[in-house]
Amino acid sequence: MDQPEAVAMTGIRTDKLAFLASDTEEAHEALERLTEIYGSVPPKQADVIVALGGDGLMLQTLHAYMGTRKPIYGMNRGSVGFLMNEYREEGLRERLQEADVTTIHPLCMEVIDQTGYSHVARAINEVSLLRQTSQAARLRISVDGRVRLEELICDGCLVATPAGSTAYNLSAHGPILPISASLLALTPISAFRPRRWRGALLPSHAKVDIEVLDPLKRPVSASADHTEIRHVAKVSIHEERSVKGLIMFDSDHSWDERILTEMFRY
Template sequence: MNQHVDTPADIETDKLAFVSSDTEEAIAARQSLEAAYGSAPAGEADIIVALGGDGLMLQTLHKFMGSGKPIYGMNRGSVGFLMNEFRAEDLRARLKVADITTIHPLTMDVTDQDGARHTARAINEVSLLRQSSQAARLKVSVDQRVRLDELVCDGIIVATPAGSTAYNLSAHGPILPISSPLLALTPISAFRPRRWRGALLPDHAQVDIEILDPLKRPVSASADHREIRNVVSVSIREELALDGLIMFDPDHGWDERILTEMFRY
């Protein structure tokens, strides 16, 4: 399950590694922080500081998943839901009091029309989308029990609590508290059954999706930014044994961000 953990009082902040997106603003921020605080190789760093937007944070979390290195982001992008406010002053003091949230990625195992197998991980969501003008036809099973013999739709999403405020929310899926042991299963423009609005699943559930009529109605599967096209089956589960660590300032942590989204109108 996703677990919120307070930063240990003795967290090391001496060795910092800085990464940035390729925008001028992010690069300039990285260079100024490296000059002020020094720069350690990522493999030797206590903390990775990411400068950019949410896309960079996802890339950095993927890269350092399972490394035990916490990631502290500062917004030099646009939305910045996963980032802290950019301030160059007193960075080490901010890191000392920051909260750490432990997150677990989804793993999708995919078989395509050629019989090839693919595996990819997602921090936010796994999404299946129709590739043509015709709606997809999907059979949905949870823990090897068929729950929907046929879902006719534009697609379907399996989202973690971390990703519940992203694509899942745009598809009218539920917002999940970051510490909840749940996954959101959300249809995209369901045509049949028309009234099905999705489900909340325990985080240990395995979701298997079979594409019905894949040649006539092709479907792609995406794990965050990695897309695999012309799939015939997808199996999705959360990797509870694999940890990623993300840091937030204590006055605006992930719980507060998600609560803000819940009451946004």
């Protein structure tokens, strides 16, 4: 089975760097300093794209350059930085040459809304469904065409990738997944019935269909990372294996090490 790769790319070309910054003073100051030291080219011409900000900027950059085979290296200039490396100005090219590069695949969310219109979006972290009103959502969940949960009454549910398992999924008490695991986490959000259902681990090749029961009385929205569709009737989710993104981490602080640290945090 094809699994996400986590390999060292010693000798990667670092002649041309593109620096991108989030809309904060701290990130823009870093952009100016690093551009002065290393120069900067447009992302399409770059060997490596360096994102300066937090996890939000990293997600935006991964979405923008998904499928281009441009490796993306983040340095933390934001409030959240699980996907980011430590910010240091010196020795950047050497760090890039020694970095580990992980190949990730996004989720594809296909939505049919209450008018019958179809929407498609990608998610690197998770696809989530949430109730839109005070009424709890009623959902029917199928995996690979077979109904597995006839009715889930809840605030919502989500399907998370290993990359997203430490984000919203973890806040909803879902499992943390190693980045190399060929798994998806299916996690309920404030389940009311069945109250003891804690979700499921699914193979990454599984297709998840979630049908909204009683959508007029109990409307539900669906989000793929930052893309939200409201008043949905049905959502289908699968991993898009044909599309790849490349994310870089310092070799002495790899993604696997970050995951293990998070697992033993208390």
